[in-house]
Amino acid sequence: xxxxxxxxxxxxxxxxxxxxxxxxxxxxxxxxxxxxxxxxxxxxxxxxxxxxxxxxxxxxxxxxxxxxxxxxxxxxxxxxxxxxxxx
Numbered sequence: 001x002x003x004x005x006x007x008x009x010x011x012x013x014x015x016x017x018x019x020x021x022x023x024x025x026x027x028x029x030x031x032x033x034x035x036x037x038x039x040x041x042x043x044x045x046x047x048x049x050x051x052x053x054x055x056x057x058x059x060x061x062x063x064x065x066x067x068x069x070x071x072x073x074x075x076x077x078x079x080x081x082x083x084x085x086x087x
Contacts, residue, residue: 011058014058015058015061017047018043021047022065024046026068038072038073039069040062040066043062
């Protein structure tokens with residue numbers, strides 16, 4: 001009976017893939033996800049890191065990513081001029 005071949009995990013390579021994916025996403029140059037999608041789902045697609053592994057072994061990284069996205073969106077919102085109806 002043929003068994004499943006288990007791939008050996010490399011946490012450093014996983015983290016490097018996550019970091020590279022974040023860099024590409026914030027630069028607007030993703031390779032595997034849609035541009036402008038700053039979500040954990042897009043990050044995992046972009047990095048190629050499995051969801052279960054990311055949440056178990058890299059949860060702090062994902063939380064830092066979400067905080068960076070929130071700060072990025074807040075900075076963008078602060079830069080948008082508010083228009084009033086009066087001319």
